[in-house]
Amino acid sequence: MSVNAQSANLKIVFIRHAEKPVKGDNLNCQGINRSLKLPAVLTAKFGVPDKIFVPGLGLGEATKHSRMFQTIVPLAAKYNLTVNSSRTEKDSLGLAADLKSRTGVILVVWEHGGIAPIVRSLGVKQDNLKWPDDDYDSIWIVNFKNGEAVLSRDKENIDPGKDCNF
Numbered sequence: 462m463s464v465n466a467q468s469a470n471l472k473i474v475f476i477r478h479a480e481k482p483v484k485g486d487n488l489n490c491q492g493i494n495r496s497l498k499l500p501a502v503l504t505a506k507f508g509v510p511d512k513i514f515v516p517g518l519g520l521g522e523a524t525k526h527s528r529m530f531q532t533i534v535p536l537a538a539k540y541n542l543t544v545n546s547s548r549t550e551k552d553s554l555g556l557a558a559d560l561k562s563r564t565g566v567i568l569v570v571w572e573h574g575g576i577a578p579i580v581r582s583l584g585v586k587q588d589n590l591k592w593p594d595d596d597y598d599s600i601w602i603v604n605f606k607n608g609e610a611v612l613s614r615d616k617e618n619i620d621p622g623k624d625c626n627f
Contacts, residue, residue, distance in 0.1 A: 470564040473583065474507055475601040477573040477592060478528035480621060488531045490625035495597065497627075498619045500536040503568065506600070506615065509540050511565030516550040516572070526550060529570045536568075550575050557582030576601060584610035597621075 476499075479492030488496065503510070513536070515529040530544065537544050548556045550572055557579055560567055571579065577590035583603050590612075592599065600615040 471561070471567070471605055472507065472565075473560055473567045473569060473603040474503070474510070475569045475571065475576050475580065475603070476503075476532070476617070477576065477597055477599065478570060479532045480597050481528055486525050486527050488528055491621040491623055492528070492532065492597075493625070493627065494621040495617075495619050496532045496535050498621065499532070499617070500539045502617050502619060503536060504540075507566050507568075509566075510536075510542065510568040512563060512567045513537060513542055513544045514548065514556065514560070514567065514569045514571075515544055515546050516548060516575070517546045526572070529572065533568070533570045553578035553582045580610075580612060585612045586610075587612055 479488050479495040479499075481487070481492055482489040513533055515533060516526045518526050518530065530546065533544060536542065548559070553575065556569075560569070560579075561583065569576075569579065573592040573594070573596070576592055580590055580601060580603060585603060598617045598619060600617060602613045602615060604611050604613070
């Protein structure tokens with residue numbers, strides 16, 4: 462399959478991890494609530510993803526990347542999907558190369574500051590690639606048209622509530 466034909470069959474969906482507390486490495490109650498609503502929202506918009514990527518959790522006592530994994534666990538569990546955590550958060554070039562070699566719908570759950578470098582590494586040339594610090598609801602979608610990476614944006618439109626009713 463040619464690179465253009467392969468990339469024509471590739472859609473990369475980026476979301477940020479769900480809400481977090483002011484201090485700590487896990488999701489807060491809003492984040493857990495969001496993660497529980499994500500399977501319905503994401504599958505309605507994109508179908509069941511073929512692959513899911515999160516940054517590696519790392520070793521040691523700090524689990525700074527656990528939020529990304531926690532965000533996507535309900536979707537992965539519901540559809541028995543493997544979560545690929547083979548890349549570090551800073552490896553935007555390596556992850557982009559890996560993503561470009563795939564087909565289907567790929568879901569990437571990442572730290573918001575690391576999404577723009579990955580999108581740029583995929584070939585998106587837009588200037589306004591800033592994910593606001595307080596935005597947990599955006600979705601960035603990269604499609605390929607005539608071999609060129611094109612970014613579009615959407616919203617989850619999830620109201621996660623504030624209560625811990627679980």
